[in-house]
Amino acid sequence: MRFIKFVVLVCFIVFGIMILNIIHKNKVVYDKKNMVRPFSYNDILYCANGEVKSLASLSFTTSFDNLSNLFNIDRNIIYNNILKKDINIHENNAEVNVFISDKKIDQITLNITNNIDMSLENIFKNLDNNNIALEIERIEDSNGDNLAEIYTHYGDKYKLVITKTKDDLSIDYVNLKIN
Incomplete structure (x- = not known):
């Protein structure tokens, strides 16, 4: 026993x-x-040779395997989808959205709600250091108060749109290349 x-x-x-x-x-x-795969970003935009190469460490050439790992989703579910993830920018909350077609990344959008002015200043400094010029458009209400500022830059294969409102900063990196 x-x-x-x-x-x-x-x-x-x-x-x-x-x-x-x-x-x-x-x-x-x-x-x-x-x-x-870090979740905190200090450099929102990565620029090189006078071009914007990535937004929040994502570019149009990011592989579907990398996206699958970053968003913790099965690779087969990525296609024709919108992937969302909460991230940190300068230790502040933000959200990144990736719009994917069946063959490529169509758009990357970053929404920032904290420290908008500091984030925008860092973006402008980075763009200025890389000789990237922006066009500006202001949208005002009937009283002449500023509702939004829209900054745009066109590259050969992409469009960068930065929209600043009172409470929100949105950066859109749009793929213009048609495969």
Whole structure:
């Protein structure tokens, strides 16, 4: 009888060690994924050679596998969809939306509701440093009060639209290239 109890105890210990080992391996893999896909961004726009290359670390050439990992969604569900994710910009809440057709990313939109002026200033500084000029349009109400400011820039394959209202800042990176 004691031998049977000893064997059962040893089986429980071995089984417990196996479960802890599996949990430990999965935790390490999860930690590595979080390290390679950051959720906090300091540079909202990435520019190079006088062109805007990405918005919130996403570009039109981002692979569907990378999007699948970033948004934690099955790759087959990505097509013809709008992916949404809450992210942090300068430690403030923001939301990124990615509009996807069946073959490419059509648009990336970033909505910021906190520290609008600081975010806009950083965007303007980045664009100025890369010699990217913006066209501005102001929308006013009947009293002459400013309702919105719309800044646009056209590249060969994209359009950048920045819309600032009193409570919201929206940056749209629109793919103009037709495949």
